[in-house]
Structures are given as C-alpha cells and as structure tokens.
Amino acid sequence: MAKEKLVVIGNGMAGVRCVEEIIQHDPDRFSISIFGSEKYLNYNRILLSSVLQGNSSIEHLTIRQSDWYARNHIxxxxxxxxxxxxxxRNTIHTNKNRIVPFDKLIIATGSTPIVPSLPGGSKEGILKFRTIEDCRQIMNASEKGRTAAVIGGGLLGLEAAQGLIQLGMDVHVVHNAERIMNKQLDDKAAKLLQNLLEAQGMNFLLKRETGRFEGKERVEKLIFTDGLELEADLVIIAAGVTxxxxxxxxxxxxxxxxxLVNDFMQTSNSAIYAxxxxxxxxxxxxxxxKPLYDQCKILAAHICGKDVPPYQGSIISSKLKISGTNVFSAGNLFEKGFTQTMTLYDEDEKTYKKIVYKHNKIAGFLLVGDLxxxxxxxxxxxRKKKFSDEEKLFLLNSSREEYPISSMAYTGIVCSCNSVTKKAIIEAVSANGLETAEEVKNCTKASGTCGGCKPLVEELLSYIKSDEFHDGIEPGTLCSCTNLSEEEVIEEIQLRGLINVTEVFAVLGWRNQNGCRVCVPALHYILRMAVPGYEGDGQSIFYKDTHNAVKEEDGTFTIIPQIYGGEVSGGLLKKIGEAAEQYSIPEIALSHDGRILLKGIMQENLTAIWDILNTKLIPIPFDNAVSVLLQADFKGCGCTRDSSRNMAERLQGKSEYLLLPNRLEIGIAACVHGKNSMAVHDIEVKVQGQGWEIYIGGTGGSQLRGELLAIASTEEETEEMLCSLVQYFRESARYQETLKEWADRMGIIHLREVVFDLDLRNILLRRLEKDSAGSRRRLPVTEREPVYINRRI
Incomplete structure (x- = not known):
C-alpha cells in the first residue's frame, strides 16, 4: 500500500514536534517532506536568550540532527x-522552483517580529531577535557598540536586554506601558522585578513611544514622540510578533x-492543518x-486517524529566564467578576505571591522571588481543585521545606513542555542510575525544551539522593504524613476496625494530626468503601432522587441534574433557566462530558430550586462519578439509535449513585458507523456486527485509543461486563488513580479473567447493586457486609 504524502511547512519546534508525534503513532503511514526557510536544522528557539546571556551556545540549540531525518526517511x-x-492540485511551490504534491499538509510557519515602520528604521544597527542569524548579528554588533536600546519590556525584551548587559553594553529598555511585563504581572510584581533588574544594570524608560531613528548610515539615537532623545548605537526590536x-x-x-483551525487543528480545508x-x-x-506541544499531540493523532479528544485550549504560563530573578506567572490574573485575590509580600525576602480565585478555584497566580x-x-x-478559605491561606504561605518537591504528588507535572511527571523522573533515576539533570533530560526530555524546569529537576535529584527520600513508586506511600502505602492503610483499617479519619490519624501514627490535602480525601473514600455505614465527609447530601446536592468546601452547594447518554431535554433547560434567574445562581457550568452543574447555591435556596427543577439529581461529586455518553448521529446514517440509547440509560441508572476513586467516562457508539470516530473515553463500547466491542484505558497519557478487553455477543452480556468492571475499579483502584493507570497496573489479562468468569462477575454485580442502593439511604451497620478493597480477586 502506497504511503500518503505529508508536507510540513516549517522546520521549527512546532512542525518537527508534529512529525515526532506522527512517527510514534504510525511510522509507516506517511512519506514526509519538511521545508524550512532557515539554513539550520530543527533548533530550540526558546534558548536563544540563553545564548545571548552566555549560558548556552548556538551549537547546543539543535534538537534534531541530520541523522534523525535520515533514520526516519524524512x-x-x-x-x-x-x-x-x-x-x-494539492501541491506546494518553493522559491527554488520545486513543486511537491501532498495528500496532507501541515502549516507551521510560526510568527514574524513586529517591526514599527518608523523614519530611519532601515539604518544599520537596528535588529530583530527571533532567529539564530539574529542572535549572531546582535553578538557581532555588540562588539562595535557601547549603548543599546531594547524596544519592548515583555519577556523577550527583558531577556535580550540581560544578554546585552552580559556582552558589556549599557542597556536601556523602552516600553510603551506603565510597567514591564504588563500582560503577566501586576504593579507590585512588576516594580519588584524592575528593582531587581536595575540592580543588575538595566535601565528603563516606561510610557515611551519611539517616533524615529537618527544617525548617518548607522543608528545613533532614538527620538521619542514626546521629544526626549536616547543615544544608542544598537537597537533591538522586541515589541511582539504577528x-x-x-x-x-x-x-x-x-x-x-x-x-483559523478547529479543535483538531484542521483549517477550512480538511486536508490542511495549522x-x-x-x-x-x-x-x-x-x-x-506548552500549548504548541498540546496542539501537536492532538494534530498528530487526528491526522493518523486515531480517536482523540478535541483540543480545549491551554493554560498560559510564563517564566522569565534571567539569572538572579525568579518570576513565574500563569492563568488569568486580571479577569473581573466572581473573583477573590489573595497576596503575600515579604519585604525582607523580596518575595511576592498572588493567587486569584474564581468560584474558589485558582484562575491565575504569579510568584516573584520564591518559585x-x-x-x-x-x-x-x-485540575480545577476547589479550596476553602483555610486552604487558601495555607497555599499563600511560602514553603520552608528543604525539598518542597517532596510534597508534590507523583502524578504532578515537573516539565510542562513535555508532560514529564515526578513519577517518571523517579522511575528513570532508579532504573538507569541517573546522576545529573543533563542525564535526566536525555532520558525523559524533562527540561529539554525551554529549560525553565531545570532547577526543579535538580531539586528532585537532590531529594532522591537525600536521607529524606523514602518515596516508593510501587506500592508507594499514601502521602508524606505516613510511611504506609495505601494498601497498608486499608489493611490496618480493616484489621483494627477503625471507623473514622480521626481514629486513623491516632492509631496509625500520622505525622500530621490533621492530615494533608492528599490523605484526607483519600481516607474518606477508603472508609466509605471499607466501613459499613460510613457517611463520609458530609459532601454528599441525599433526601430523595429529586432532592439532593453536593456540598462544596466554601459552604455552598452544587446541584447536578441526571442526564442520560449526554442528552438533555428542552424542558429541563427551561427549568434551569427559571431557577437561575429567580435565585441568582452564580455559575452554571457545562462539563466536557455533557453534565450541567448548578454551582454556588446557598443552603436556604436548595428546597425551592429542587421544587422548580423536579428532576432526578445526583449527589455524587463530579470528579468521582460515572458518565455514560452516547456518540452523536453521523451524517447520512439512517441506523436506529434505540439500542445504544437504551443501553446508555440503563448503565447510567445502575451507576448513578456510585462513588468512584476517580471520574470514569463510558462512551457508546450509536451504531456501526460511529465505531471508528468516537471521542476518547476511559471505556468505549463499539458496535461490531451482531456484538459489542469493549475497549479500556483510552485516555491515559499519549495512548489515545484503548485496548480491546472483550467482545460481548448480547446487550445483556455487555452491560454485565461493564458493570462488573466498574465495580472492580471501585474496589481495587487507588484513590485518584485513573482507569488507564489502574488497567496498566492490573494487567489486561487479569481484567479479562475477571469479566469472563461468571462467578466473579456475579459477585461484583451483587456488590454494585448493594452499594448503589446503600448510597440512597443510611444503613445500620448490621445491614452491610464489609467489602475488602484494593485486593485482586
């Protein structure tokens, strides 16, 4: 079979990363051609400022050498x-009169620096800062000049200015706003940073607009629109890109x-991506x-015909790469409405922390001095975690631990550019005897892109080598409050007959008498699963099907109407609108799996809103519930959806009151035409002839398509297998473990043995039915038998 022709316009970080991802998915699918306007092979543009500052060299920027292209037949x-x-004609035409045909095309042409069209702008000594050639010209020009002006006080401008200082120049930063990095920092943070940079020799001219450049052949001065003049024999333009x-x-x-692109990075022509x-x-x-790499991952899977969740956008974060300064900004710091801002300023330590909350979730934050x-x-x-006011104060206080990374969850991301977790680095260090950050980078890619996480990688390495390190990956401790693994905690709870969190802390020798953000919710889940009659932390309240809610940590309530198969009626939407208007519900959110969440409701309004809605509700927190989604209709498809819709409703009904260790999504194809185009879910059910295929673990990491677990011959058998699998996940998964992680740990062979064994399947189905019924009412201790969890059947 002939390979498809793929042409990539752009040999930069985005274009080549797409190709890397495509090769991982399907190395034999495409014949690939890459075109780059620069004479260099793929290099790391982000580290150009490090070259200018003397912390790296141009030779070290190259990411992919010529042998990589040859090895992959590119x-x-x-x-x-x-x-x-x-x-x-599906062809591209180059400046060397080369015509190349394509079946698929990726445009990764990047951006161009914005250069103001000003009088005198063509004089020698006025340069951009975007490419390796720009970097070379700046370093050469610095040998001839004494005074430099950098136009632009954003990230790139400040990093370029620091480089010029390192090259021995007197540097002035010209910025048209009232503060530097005005898109990332508030007034306090910007002033702190400015003071730090001024101490390093950087000068600032704020609220200044350049009117023209003067000089003979070479630039000699800048004339501002207000008449002020600044002498400079080198000017760097860093005023943004287009x-x-x-x-x-x-x-x-x-x-x-x-x-313009859609959620799969396709342009208005479906064969062309950007x-x-x-x-x-x-x-x-x-x-x-980081957003660019997120896009590349989605694009690569889609162009290879894989099931892939749509790109939803990315959280923007910025880290200033200047030695001696620690500045990090992320999210939305300037949004208005339903926000709460908390700040902490330590004048002696010259540190500043600001966290902006929206509906008790972090909307953005910035850090200066202590990262x-x-x-x-x-x-x-x-993760959109919600916080109580007490927890917000805890977050605001700067960590004084020698190794702050010790309290970071194993699944926490150390390198956001390449999605490398703490767990992955610890495993790599343990398995390969890694000693340096450079070795970790070569093995895991952590710090291999922007380099911003290198200090964190070095801290993790130091922590691993220290006496304080006693973290195990398998089975691993539950949290830093105890040396016990989750399995050991469960065993102790059951052997000692512990019935609440306080007893666990006291009897099992918890270091922190109040627990931490990791162990407290985990223990509530474990106790609810293992102790008959345990009522949990009071987060779920239930009176009847139409009168229940989830209590949030800020004291308000969330109401979650039950929606079967992801389909909602117009009547329910009308009732929701009526309740929202009458009782000023502050937030109505639509989750990605089709659930409608009515959030921020005061307790005194609950009964009235319940009466207006008059529909079945779910008293299970969104992050620990089962969602069953029906794939949408396909164009030109005349198949009936009744069978799939009924299955989706039955499955949702059997699982709607079950609390899980982590959110679980089950997707069901409406008919045989949808089996190859479904959005990715934890479990996927696809029509196959007269039977049903069940796939498992499709949303974990880079694996976008699940592994075939079983083929059921009837709807009844399909439902039984799915329900027994859900119950086994509840009983044997660790708290917050995803289904993909759990499936990898258990092994696909073992899971097949469980769902195919009729006796085991029936045991699990009875437990599921009993737990579902028990969740609707308070049961005396004598009415339930203990359920032994976290053990393979």
Whole structure:
C-alpha cells in the first residue's frame, strides 16, 4: 500500500514536534517532506536568550540532527521557502522552483517580529531577535557598540536586554506601558522585578513611544514622540510578533489574526492543518511552547486517524529566564467578576505571591522571588481543585521545606513542555542510575525544551539522593504524613476496625494530626468503601432522587441534574433557566462530558430550586462519578439509535449513585458507523456486527485509543461486563488513580479473567447493586457486609 504524502511547512519546534508525534503513532503511514526557510536544522528557539546571556551556545540549540531525518526517511529542505499552496492540485511551490504534491499538509510557519515602520528604521544597527542569524548579528554588533536600546519590556525584551548587559553594553529598555511585563504581572510584581533588574544594570524608560531613528548610515539615537532623545548605537526590536498567515490567506484558507483551525487543528480545508504561532484556535493564538506541544499531540493523532479528544485550549504560563530573578506567572490574573485575590509580600525576602480565585478555584497566580510552589499551583489550577478559605491561606504561605518537591504528588507535572511527571523522573533515576539533570533530560526530555524546569529537576535529584527520600513508586506511600502505602492503610483499617479519619490519624501514627490535602480525601473514600455505614465527609447530601446536592468546601452547594447518554431535554433547560434567574445562581457550568452543574447555591435556596427543577439529581461529586455518553448521529446514517440509547440509560441508572476513586467516562457508539470516530473515553463500547466491542484505558497519557478487553455477543452480556468492571475499579483502584493507570497496573489479562468468569462477575454485580442502593439511604451497620478493597480477586 502506497504511503500518503505529508508536507510540513516549517522546520521549527512546532512542525518537527508534529512529525515526532506522527512517527510514534504510525511510522509507516506517511512519506514526509519538511521545508524550512532557515539554513539550520530543527533548533530550540526558546534558548536563544540563553545564548545571548552566555549560558548556552548556538551549537547546543539543535534538537534534531541530520541523522534523525535520515533514520526516519524524512526529506528535509533547509534554506528553502514555500511560496505558494495550490489547493486545486494539492501541491506546494518553493522559491527554488520545486513543486511537491501532498495528500496532507501541515502549516507551521510560526510568527514574524513586529517591526514599527518608523523614519530611519532601515539604518544599520537596528535588529530583530527571533532567529539564530539574529542572535549572531546582535553578538557581532555588540562588539562595535557601547549603548543599546531594547524596544519592548515583555519577556523577550527583558531577556535580550540581560544578554546585552552580559556582552558589556549599557542597556536601556523602552516600553510603551506603565510597567514591564504588563500582560503577566501586576504593579507590585512588576516594580519588584524592575528593582531587581536595575540592580543588575538595566535601565528603563516606561510610557515611551519611539517616533524615529537618527544617525548617518548607522543608528545613533532614538527620538521619542514626546521629544526626549536616547543615544544608542544598537537597537533591538522586541515589541511582539504577528502570525505568519499570509501563505494560508493567499491560497484561500480562512484567516483572522492567524489561520483559523478547529479543535483538531484542521483549517477550512480538511486536508490542511495549522499548528503553533500561526494558528488561531477559538480566538486565541498561543506563542508559548506548552500549548504548541498540546496542539501537536492532538494534530498528530487526528491526522493518523486515531480517536482523540478535541483540543480545549491551554493554560498560559510564563517564566522569565534571567539569572538572579525568579518570576513565574500563569492563568488569568486580571479577569473581573466572581473573583477573590489573595497576596503575600515579604519585604525582607523580596518575595511576592498572588493567587486569584474564581468560584474558589485558582484562575491565575504569579510568584516573584520564591518559585517553590509553582508546579503544585499549576497542577491544582489544571485540575480545577476547589479550596476553602483555610486552604487558601495555607497555599499563600511560602514553603520552608528543604525539598518542597517532596510534597508534590507523583502524578504532578515537573516539565510542562513535555508532560514529564515526578513519577517518571523517579522511575528513570532508579532504573538507569541517573546522576545529573543533563542525564535526566536525555532520558525523559524533562527540561529539554525551554529549560525553565531545570532547577526543579535538580531539586528532585537532590531529594532522591537525600536521607529524606523514602518515596516508593510501587506500592508507594499514601502521602508524606505516613510511611504506609495505601494498601497498608486499608489493611490496618480493616484489621483494627477503625471507623473514622480521626481514629486513623491516632492509631496509625500520622505525622500530621490533621492530615494533608492528599490523605484526607483519600481516607474518606477508603472508609466509605471499607466501613459499613460510613457517611463520609458530609459532601454528599441525599433526601430523595429529586432532592439532593453536593456540598462544596466554601459552604455552598452544587446541584447536578441526571442526564442520560449526554442528552438533555428542552424542558429541563427551561427549568434551569427559571431557577437561575429567580435565585441568582452564580455559575452554571457545562462539563466536557455533557453534565450541567448548578454551582454556588446557598443552603436556604436548595428546597425551592429542587421544587422548580423536579428532576432526578445526583449527589455524587463530579470528579468521582460515572458518565455514560452516547456518540452523536453521523451524517447520512439512517441506523436506529434505540439500542445504544437504551443501553446508555440503563448503565447510567445502575451507576448513578456510585462513588468512584476517580471520574470514569463510558462512551457508546450509536451504531456501526460511529465505531471508528468516537471521542476518547476511559471505556468505549463499539458496535461490531451482531456484538459489542469493549475497549479500556483510552485516555491515559499519549495512548489515545484503548485496548480491546472483550467482545460481548448480547446487550445483556455487555452491560454485565461493564458493570462488573466498574465495580472492580471501585474496589481495587487507588484513590485518584485513573482507569488507564489502574488497567496498566492490573494487567489486561487479569481484567479479562475477571469479566469472563461468571462467578466473579456475579459477585461484583451483587456488590454494585448493594452499594448503589446503600448510597440512597443510611444503613445500620448490621445491614452491610464489609467489602475488602484494593485486593485482586
């Protein structure tokens, strides 16, 4: 079978990362050609400022050497620019009169520096800072000059200015806003940073607009619009970038500021994709590496025909790469409405921390001076964790631990650019005897892109080598409050007959008498599963099917209407609108799996809102519930959906009151036409002839398609297998362990043995039915038998 022809326009970080991901998915699918306008092979543009500052060299920037292209049979054309895309003929035309056909095309043309069109702008000594050649020219020019002006007080401008200082120049930063890094920092943080940089020799001219440049052949001075003059024999333009969308626009693709793409990075022509700084997704253009790599992962899976969840956008974060300064900013710091801001300023330590909450979840944060908590805060923001006021104060206080990373969860991301977890690094160090951050980078890619996480990698290495390190990956301790693993905690609870969290802390010798954010919710879940009649932490309240809610940590309540198969009626939407208007419900959220969450409800309004809705509700927290989704209709498909819809409703009904260690999504194809196009879920059910295929573990990490678990011949057998699998997950998974992680730990062979064994399956089904019924009412201790969990059957 002939390979499809894939052409990639752009040999930069986004374009080559797409190719890397594609090769991982399907190395034999495409014949690949890559075109790059620069004469260099793929290199790390982010580290150019480090070269300027003397912390790296141009030779160390290269990411992919020529042997990588050859080994993967990739045709690479450097110093060759694509001039035209012929959509009618599916060909591209280059400046060297090369015509290349394609079946699929990826546009990764990046962006171009914004250069103000000002009088005198063509004089010698006025340079951009974007490419290796720009970097070389700046270093050469610095040998001839004494005074430099950098136009732009953002991340790139400040990093360039620091590089010029290291090259021995007197440097002035010219910025048109009232504060430096005004898109990332507030007034306090910007002033702290400015003071730090001024102490290093950097000068600032704020609220200044350049009017023209003067000099003979070479620039000699800047004249500002207010008449002020600044002498400079070198000027660096770092005033922002604009997407390179001209090529796409000229061939008829839809563009706005950038090339318009859908949630799978496709342009208005489905055979053509766009990624990176040239692409505009839902009105946003991302210029940072983490969002670009997120996009590459989605694009690669989709172009290879894999099931993949749609790209939802990324959290933007920024870290200033200047030695002696610690500045990190993430999320939305300036949003208005339903927000709460908490700040901590230590004048002696010159540290500043600001966290912005929206509906008691972190919306954004910034740190100056002390970055110990930035990875943990990023993880909490990504998981949309809710916080009580007491927990907010705890987060605000700077960590004084020698190794702050010791309290970070194993699944926490150390390197956000390459999604490398703490667990992955510990495993790599243990298995390969790694000693240095460079060895960790070569083995795991952590710190291999922007380098911002290198201090964290070094801290983790020091922690692993220290006497304090006693963390095991398998089975691992429950948290830093105890030396016991989760399995050992469960065994002690059952052997000693412990019935509440307080007893666990006292009897099992907890270091922290109040527990921590990791162990407290885990213990509530374990006790609810293992102790008959345990009522938990009071988060779920239940009176009857139509009168229940989930209590949040801020004292408000969330109401979750039950929706079967992800389908909601117009009547329910009307009732929700009526309740929201009458009782000013502050937030109505739509989750990605189709659930409607009515949030921030005061206790005194619960009964009235229940009466208005008059529909079945779910008293289970969203993050620990089962969702059963029905795949949408397909164009031109006349198949009946009744069988799939009925199965989805029955499964949701059997699992709707069950508390799980982690959220679980089950997707059901409406008919045989949908079996190859379903969005990815933890468990997928697909029609196959007269039977049903069950796939498991499709949303974990880079694995976008699940593994075949079983083929059931009837709907009844399918439902039994699914329900027994759900119950086994409840009984044997660790708290917050995803289904993919659990399935990998248990092994697909063992899970097949469980669902195919009729006796075991029936035991699990009886337990599921009993637990579901028990969740609807308070049961005396004598009415339930203990359920022994975290043990393989």
């Amino acid at each position: 045709n690479v054309f450097t110093n060759e620019t694509v001039m035209d895309i012929d959509i009618a 997407p390179n969308s001209k090529l796409a626009k000229s061939c008829g693709l839809k563009t706005n500021r950038g090339i 990624v990176g700084e040239c692409a505009e997704h839902r009105g946003k253009i991302y210029g940072l590496v 110990n908590s930035h990875v943990r805060l990023m993880d909490m923001m990504a």
